[in-house]
Amino acid sequence: MKILSLILKIIETVIVCIWGVAVGIFFPACIMGLGSEIVPQDVAERTDIMVLWLVTAVIGYVIPAALILGKHYRVAACMSVLGMAGVLIVDSMFAQLYQYTAESTGPDNLYLPLIFATLLDIFIWAIEDRALFVKLFETKKKKTDEQAPSILGDD
Secondary structure (H helix, E strand, O other): OHHHHHHHHHHHHHHHHHHHHHHHHHHHHHHHHHHHHOOOHHHHHOHHHHHHHHHHHHHHHHHHHHHHHOOOHHHHHHHHHHHHHHHHHHHHHHHHHOOOOOOOOOOHHHHOOHHHHHHHHHHHHHHHOHHHHHHHHHHHHHHHHOOOOOOOOOO
């Protein structure tokens, strides 16, 4: 299990380095800084999408990757789930922006791969805290196996 956890951590780090840092921070910052020189005017005017994309990448994926390296798996998984919610909000905002453009739906291939980082964070948490899950299943099994109280009052 340690090898599987290490492999998942490496894959998660690569995904976060590419899509969380390079794409999630660099692209929105360039679009906000350069504006209509690199993207269409309607996209350059929507700084709210870019700010949300930037915040989602940092809070939802870069910080959880650092927390995983610090062995705070549960917090990292929770923050990553919040990041996935942010990614879905960014996706819906771009879908509304590009609703009248048939040939493009926006840069969804740049931020949607972060959903896989969320899944990896949850898997890493499940692998690293497997003793917690085993304990939860044991207490549930004990609860289902215990004798029900009698309606007759017998011991």
